[in-house]
Amino acid sequence: AKENGSSQYQFYDAERDQTSIEQIILENDLELAIQADQMRLVYQPKVDIRTGEVIGLEALVRWQHPLLGVISPGQFIPVAEKSGLIVGLEKWVLRTACTQVKKWLTEGRQVRPVAVNISQIHLMKPDIFDSIMELLTELALDPELLELEITESAMMHNEEHVIRILNDLRKAGISVSMDDFGTGYSSLSYLHSLPIGCLKIDRSFVSNITSDSDSRAIAEMIISMARQIGLAIVAEGVETEAQVALLKELQCYNAQGFYYSKPLTPDEVSVHLPVIFED
Numbered sequence: 001a002k003e004n005g006s007s008q009y010q011f012y013d014a015e016r017d018q019t020s021i022e023q024i025i026l027e028n029d030l031e032l033a034i035q036a037d038q039m040r041l042v043y044q045p046k047v048d049i050r051t052g053e054v055i056g057l058e059a060l061v062r063w064q065h066p067l068l069g070v071i072s073p074g075q076f077i078p079v080a081e082k083s084g085l086i087v088g089l090e091k092w093v094l095r096t097a098c099t100q101v102k103k104w105l106t107e108g109r110q111v112r113p114v115a116v117n118i119s120q121i122h123l124m125k126p127d128i129f130d131s132i133m134e135l136l137t138e139l140a141l142d143p144e145l146l147e148l149e150i151t152e153s154a155m156m157h158n159e160e161h162v163i164r165i166l167n168d169l170r171k172a173g174i175s176v177s178m179d180d181f182g183t184g185y186s187s188l189s190y191l192h193s194l195p196i197g198c199l200k201i202d203r204s205f206v207s208n209i210t211s212d213s214d215s216r217a218i219a220e221m222i223i224s225m226a227r228q229i230g231l232a233i234v235a236e237g238v239e240t241e242a243q244v245a246l247l248k249e250l251q252c253y254n255a256q257g258f259y260y261s262k263p264l265t266p267d268e269v270s271v272h273l274p275v276i277f278e279d
């Protein structure tokens with residue numbers, strides 16, 4: 001049992017203890033996980049809902065822990081952010097995703113741009129642009145095949161720095177999407193001043209558009225606003241045919257979600273990427 005501040009015994013809380021033990025294990029093991037080859041990437045297709053064509057992929061990280069099994073990023077990304085390990089992890093994600101695209105190209109496949117998630121901590125690193133460019137140069141990969149997804153809230157810190165990095169990326173041909181749009185509080189004027197190519201409407205609105213009139217109104221507003229300022233738009237977390245129909249009606253033609261596909265292993269993705277030449 002533990003003591004609290006008033007020196008009274010508390011009942012043993014097995015559930016809470018387990019959480020904190022797990023937390024400690026995660027922090028310790030995370031540092032070694034990349035070297036121990038326990039991290040994997042899966043790729044979720046982004047689809048044109050008019051044609052069903054795959055227009056892009058999003059790389060999502062999975063941790064195959066030797067004792068705990070597959071751990072979802074929702075559990076360890078916050079731990080990685082707290083400890084600063086996120087930067088090393090995302091560098092690994094960038095390298096692995098770009099190397100995978102390179103491999104598909106070498107196999108003669110028709111590839112699509114791959115999007116990688118970038119955390120606020122990583123975005124704030126002064127060398128982020130240079131290190132991404134170095135990677136692309138080393139792999140001789142076309143910058144148009146890499147996209148970055150940055151959450152709305154991450155873009156709202158240190159606006160000058162963010163605008164400078166985004167400008168550099170755009171000039172280099174790397175496009176940026178604003179992720180989880182609708183969950184932060186960015187103003188229309190700030191949005192307009194950002195050199196981004198795309199908004200991803202957060203799943204929290206998309207999952208309610210057919211049942212909740214507020215969510216529908218918000219989605220409708222985001223879509224028409226994006227159109228007016230010339231931004232592409234992707235609806236995330238699309239799960240049902242009814243959502244697809246409504247998105248079409250609202251003229252949002254790009255979607256991602258379990259209705260189309262769960263995140264796939266590289267081999268599973270290959271099936272969707274036709275071979276256009278063989279050597």
Ligand code: C2E
Nearest residue numbers: 060061072073074093117118119237238239256257258259
């Ligand atoms: P996100 O960027 O919003 O990624 C989409 C998440 O929604 C993924 O969960 C995906 O599997 C899930 N999803 C996709 N379609 C559907 C659907 O139709 N229904 C439902 N219920 N869920 C769907 P995942 O892979 O667990 O990732 C969770 C979050 O972890 C991501 O949210 C992202 O914020 C973060 N994450 C993943 N990989 C990375 C990374 O390399 N770096 C950073 N910073 N964050 C990452």
Ligand code: CA
Nearest residue numbers: 058117149179
């Ligand atoms: Ca994302």
Ligand code: CA
Nearest residue numbers: 179180200236
């Ligand atoms: Ca998202």
Ligand code: CA
Nearest residue numbers: 180202203236
């Ligand atoms: Ca989201």
